[in-house]
Amino acid sequence: MFKKDTITASPKQKLKSSIQRSLRASLLTTFPLLTPHIDEVLPKKSSLEQMKLPDRVSLYVIDGQPIFYNQDNGVPVPHLRLVHRFPQAFPTIRIDRGAIRFVLSGATLMAPGLTSAGGRLPIPTVREGEPVAEGVPNEGVDGEGHWSRELEKGEPVVVMAEGKEEACAVGLLVAGTKEVKDKGKGPVIEEAHFLGDGLWRLNVD
């Protein structure tokens, strides 16, 4: 989606506070794990700005920091810089080392990159310990990098990489993680936002 090196954006527009509230709500329903950090991500006082990008994508920016984007006002997907700031707040999968270079050049993420030894798909487990806060699902990564819940088709997911600490891409699943495990082939994430793509390089000032 953002494979082009430079994408042109419309100038920033300030959003109404009512729209800001609804966006905040939709962000929280999509990422309940973000609840403890929401005041840091979207401070109540500061005003959210919207930038319109090609393909009917809107990018939301606060204080010159890109926060998230969505297409056709659909599911919000976090910008990678936000993912880097709050890595524990987003469901993740992990790709093996061999897949990194393809993902970073904008290829569709395919199942073998996840099912191989270096990849990590969720393993549903009941997590021990006290839940962090009320209304926050008790899920997260285990020591190996497996998420504790199967992810559904259409969910936004962060792609980590084998041997790396930071996330390398985010995107919407086109196949649920269970299906990926069963089939072991085919596309998993199409049109991701990856490190070094047009959105990453976009100047938001």
Place this chain on the structure above:
Amino acid sequence: MAEPAHVGRHVIYCGVCTLPPEYCEYGGTVKKCQEWLEKQHPSMYERIWSPAATASLSLEAKDRAAKDAKKKAAKAEAAEQKNADRLANSVVTIKRIERNKRKYVTSVSGLEAFGLELKKVAKDFGKKFATGSSVTKTPSGGEEIVVQGDVSDEIEEFLLEKYKEIPEDNIELVEDKKKKGSAA
């Protein structure tokens, strides 16, 4: 990031390719990235590029990575070269157009090749010369700045002073007389 420091992590990004340093190897400018990181964050450089860290890769993978990197670097270099060439060849044309007897407008085209934002430059022209100044589309599909009044010499001076990246030789002044008969 000027928010109160708590949970949010602060991630260092490479100053050359803007990626997190551990991904520099995929950026195509590995050499430069390495140099930058070594200077700015030696501890991080040690962690990512030290022989111990890279030894975990299998030989074959390393080979492939090296080949890949070489290809990418060559590509990046070629792109840079191309860019420089383009810059050297592009010309800014300042054109004086007769609008009416003794009334002129000045059109400036070719600025976009130097990475300038036409809208902003147009505003600057307007402020500087206290005249109307706007960005208009040309029939050939491009865009140019049209400034009211004959200010061609001043514009040349102004451009040279304000935007140092434009070499003097690349600015061209043209005087355009209105064709006979088309005057109203």
